[in-house]
Amino acid sequence: MDPRIARTRHSLQRALFDLLGTRDLEDVTIADIVEHAGVNRSSFYQHYSDKDTLLADAIDSALAGDGAALPPLMELIETDAIAAIVAYLGHFEGNIDVYARVFGPHGSLVAVARLQQHVQGLAREGIESSRTQVFDGMPIDVAAAGIAGSVVAVVGAWIAMEPRPGLDVAAAWIWRVLLGPGAEQGGADPGCGSA
Known part of the structure; x- marks a missing residue:
């Protein structure tokens, strides 16, 4: 996998995982995630179609980490x-x-x-x-x-x-x-x- 793609995905995963420490999933917006990750909204949609799939990947990454x-x-x-x-x-x-x-x-x-x-x-x-x-x-x-x-x-x-x-x-x-x-x-x- 291209290192830039891996970095962006990791940033998005980490952002959602961090945000869920203080808010329910339904209260976290895509705008919140991309702001916390330091990427633009189009980057989110290049890698994920929804928050649930991002969360599943974030959990996989956190368990592995x-x-x-x-x-x-x-x-x-x-x-x-x-x-x-x-x-x-x-x-x-x-x-x-x-x-x-x-x-x-x-x-x-x-x-x-x-x-x-x-x-x-x-x-x-x-x-x-x-x-x-x-x-x-x-x-x-x-x-x-x-x-x-x-x-x-x-x-x-x-x-x-x-x-x-x-x-x-x-x-x-x-x-x-x-x-x-x-x-x-x-x-x-x-x-x-x-x-």
């Missing part, structure tokens, strides 16, 4: 799962005002769907590589979508809680959702990996 991507499901199982999930959730906690708005009643279905899409890809990869029989008779994409929807819903519910439980608690909830029913009867220990 913080090194907060969830590892593939099989890596979670083979390592200290809680620590990996805590690192992921730490990004959300560090930007809680933004994510309270993203997941809130005036948030962005597009951005939440993008988060779910990422988790779904990890879940699909994990199901395929594990060769588990738990989902026999069910399309892998359906099982992965169920897992992803559950994980993202837990993140959204945790963000909305007042008072908000700690990262370890939320990570343990996500781990339980990932393991599913029967986790207490011989499920993988979230901290027993080989690492």
Whole structure:
């Protein structure tokens, strides 16, 4: 990608992410974004058709910038799962005002769907590589979508809680959702990996 294009996109992404720290998405205008980014309005439309897609890209960029991507499901199982999930959730906690708005009643279905899409890809990869029989008779994409929807819903519910439980608690909830029913009867220990 041309460095100028990358810089402009990053500026727009950072601007919207910053603005969401203090305002709902519906209250942020394109004019606000371009002013904060230091670019002109036509630059916005050269790169984005709407604020929701910009927000989804901004979240991707922020997660990557913080090194907060969830590892593939099989890596979670083979390592200290809680620590990996805590690192992921730490990004959300560090930007809680933004994510309270993203997941809130005036948030962005597009951005939440993008988060779910990422988790779904990890879940699909994990199901395929594990060769588990738990989902026999069910399309892998359906099982992965169920897992992803559950994980993202837990993140959204945790963000909305007042008072908000700690990262370890939320990570343990996500781990339980990932393991599913029967986790207490011989499920993988979230901290027993080989690492």
